[in-house]
Each structure stands twice: as C-alpha cells, then as structure tokens.
Amino acid sequence: MSSRSVTGLILTGGGARAAYQVGVLKAVAQIRRDCQGIARNPFDVIVGTSAGALNAAALACRADDFDHAVQVLVDTWSAFHAEQVYRADSLGVIRTGARWLTMMSMGWVLARWGRARPRSLLDNSPLARLLHDLVPLHRLHEVMSAGHLQALAVSASSYGSGLHVTFYDTLADTKPWSRSQRLAVPQTITLDHLLASSAIPFVFPAVSLGIEGRHEYFGDGSMRQSAPISPAVRLGAERILVVGAGRMHEPALPSEGRMGSNEYPNLAQIAGHALSNIFLDALAVDVERLERVNRTLSLLSPEVRAHTGLRTLDVLVIAPSQRLDDIAARHLGSLPHAIRALLRGIGVSGQGDDARGAALASYLLFEAPYTQELMALGVADTMIRRDEVAQFFGWDSRCWAQRPSEAPQPRMPSASR
Numbered sequence: 001m002s003s004r005s006v007t008g009l010i011l012t013g014g015g016a017r018a019a020y021q022v023g024v025l026k027a028v029a030q031i032r033r034d035c036q037g038i039a040r041n042p043f044d045v046i047v048g049t050s051a052g053a054l055n056a057a058a059l060a061c062r063a064d065d066f067d068h069a070v071q072v073l074v075d076t077w078s079a080f081h082a083e084q085v086y087r088a089d090s091l092g093v094i095r096t097g098a099r100w101l102t103m104m105s106m107g108w109v110l111a112r113w114g115r116a117r118p119r120s121l122l123d124n125s126p127l128a129r130l131l132h133d134l135v136p137l138h139r140l141h142e143v144m145s146a147g148h149l150q151a152l153a154v155s156a157s158s159y160g161s162g163l164h165v166t167f168y169d170t171l172a173d174t175k176p177w178s179r180s181q182r183l184a185v186p187q188t189i190t191l192d193h194l195l196a197s198s199a200i201p202f203v204f205p206a207v208s209l210g211i212e213g214r215h216e217y218f219g220d221g222s223m224r225q226s227a228p229i230s231p232a233v234r235l236g237a238e239r240i241l242v243v244g245a246g247r248m249h250e251p252a253l254p255s256e257g258r259m260g261s262n263e264y265p266n267l268a269q270i271a272g273h274a275l276s277n278i279f280l281d282a283l284a285v286d287v288e289r290l291e292r293v294n295r296t297l298s299l300l301s302p303e304v305r306a307h308t309g310l311r312t313l314d315v316l317v318i319a320p321s322q323r324l325d326d327i328a329a330r331h332l333g334s335l336p337h338a339i340r341a342l343l344r345g346i347g348v349s350g351q352g353d354d355a356r357g358a359a360l361a362s363y364l365l366f367e368a369p370y371t372q373e374l375m376a377l378g379v380a381d382t383m384i385r386r387d388e389v390a391q392f393f394g395w396d397s398r399c400w401a402q403r404p405s406e407a408p409q410p411r412m413p414s415a416s417r
Helices: 015-034 051-060 066-078 090-110 125-134 137-145 191-197 230-234 267-298 302-306 324-329 337-344 368-383 386-393
Strands: 007-011 045-049 151-158 164-170 182-186 207-211 214-220 239-243 312-318
Touching: 007 051, 007 230, 015 051, 015 066, 015 239, 015 368, 015 386, 045 051, 045 230, 051 066, 051 125, 051 137, 051 151, 051 191, 066 125, 066 368, 125 191, 137 164, 151 191, 151 207, 151 230, 182 230, 191 207, 191 214, 267 312, 312 368, 312 386, 324 368, 368 386
Parallel strands: 007 045, 007 239, 045 151, 164 182, 239 312
Antiparallel strands: 151 164, 151 214, 207 214
C-alpha cells in the first residue's frame, strides 16, 4: 500500500436491510467516477457484521476491481428473492418454522419426541449456495498479495462462551486483541464464518466455528457488539466510512405511533423491537462515545494529547434518512405465501399504514421490490452528501456545482480507542 491514509469500511448488520449498503456503495463508485478519482479499491480495511459481512466479503474478494465488485452486489440485490436466502416453500416452512412454533406452544408434549427439535425458525441452506457464487473466497489472499486490500474482518457471537468474536484475515502481522467480552482471532475467512455472522438469533441456525483449539456455536455478530467501529481501528484504518442500517438519521416515529400502537404488542412486534436493539443501537452508542472522546481531546493541549495514546479519526457515517420499517410495511405482500402465513401466526399482518410487525419483516424481506427501494434510498442519501464524500476520500469535487439543496450535513467526528 502507498503512504496515503488507510481507509476502512464498516458494514453493519440488519438482514435484508443490508440492501441499503449496496446503494451507498453504488453512489460512492459513481462519485469516484465523476471526480475522476483513481480507479482502485478505496477501502484498505473492510469490516462486516451480520448481512453486512456478506457484502463486505463479496467486496473484499473483488478488491482488484471495485466498480465490478459493486456491480455484482447491485445485480444480486436488485433481483433478490427470499428463496435465495431461506426455504420459503410450504414444505420447508413446515419442517422448520411451523415445527418451531409448535415446540413453543406444546413443547411439554413434544419434548418426549427426540426427533422434534428444530434449530431455527427458518432453514437458510439456500444462502450457502448463493454465497458460493457471490463470494469467491479463494481470491481473497490473491488480492491481498497484489496490494488491493489489507484486511477483511467479520464478527460473530458465541452462544457458548458469550464472547463477541472478530475473525480477521490479513497478510500483515497484526496481533490479536481482546477487551471485556470481546476477542479478535486471526483466521482464514470461510463461508461458515459468513453464515455464522449472519445467523439472526432464533431465525437462522447457529454455526460451529473453531476458536482457540475448541469448537463453539456462533450466531449473528450484532449480538453483544458493543464497539462496532473498533475492529477497523485495530486493523490500521485512519479514516472510516460507516454505513448503518437505520435509526442514526431516520426521522423519529410520531408520538401517536402506527395504527394499533395502543394495543398490547404481539410477538412479532416484540421480536422486531428486540432485533432492532441488537442490530441498530450499538452503532449509535459507539458513535456517541467517539464524539465524547473527540470533544475531550479537543480540550487538551497537543503535548498532553500526545501522552493519551489516542488519535483522532476521520469517520463519515451514512445511514438511512427514512424509516426502513415503514418501507418494509409497504412490501409485506412481496413475501412468499408460506412465509406470510408463518409470520401471520406470530402477528405480522396488514400492509402500509395498517401493518403490524413490519420491523420484524424488514429483516426477512429479501424480495426485489423492497431491496430495490432500499438501494435507491442508499444512493439518494449518499449523493446528497457527495461533496462530503469526495472530501472524505480526497477526490476532486470541482467536477460539479453544488446545489443549494445538496449542502452537506455535518460529519460525525470520532477518535480511536
């Protein structure tokens, strides 16, 4: 790599919400072309969690051709169907989801049947086949050796030890690190790492991974993820683009809420709220923490700051400007019939303003009408900040005249930890 600043990319989790990330990446690629920036991968360190890990790995394995890598992701997410991620046929749903719900309601009877123990609500075996084509992991060390990438990291959460583990793959001599309930392990990234990182709790089955000479079952990396920005910093990133999947910039829900908000919440609404806490809140908390550190550092003299061991980072956060739950509510009818029937059993119903349980569905809506709208939002949210994006990467933004309606928003400041 050259002496330029090491740039990191962080793609957070969120199931089907990760389509938004692809829209952001599409806009970044367009901005680079418009600014006539150097035709290379702009990200030296790529970090992904949950569905963001899938996008991160696909991007990393094609780091020698960033525009092509982004186009592959755009093509994939533009034509998505739920059947590419999980079994959505009636038989598949009966074997997993229906049996799982039956276990919840009649477990005391079925516990005597050793064979009736489903591991998850849905069977995500189709995802492994999709990833085999989408993520050519055999190319990862090749692009690293050629200098197109420094590191790829994906995170998962151990159901055994309770640790949040970051698995990182790099040719550099980066020593493992550990913090309270957090551990980093150097390993060659495999499809199992990606499946584990994206295994939404209860929804998809856990995956067994080797760690420190033993095997543990891992689930979605967003669980217990208290510092999502930290791995990129540890892997050497000096400036970081963070792409969120909700809540950071989206408008607040009106005080009167959605129709039916005065009714007792059903299982789907509770599950959607819980998943939103898992997937979305850690990033907001981490950014706020970095802002506080930055403000503190700004009060110190350069001499005192030099002894703190902290360094400031240039961090740009792009997150949805609209509520993705509301977008999902408009597309509930796109889900396969068997999945709609399954979700209806736990409270997902209606559509649009009359929808209930849309938050839960927003993570499972791997259907083109929904993913295309999320990508379009990602493009729009990024293009309206194109001057800020160009400045972040050091691209020449004089190739366009800024419109008054496209004034850049304030950048989120940060510091390392």
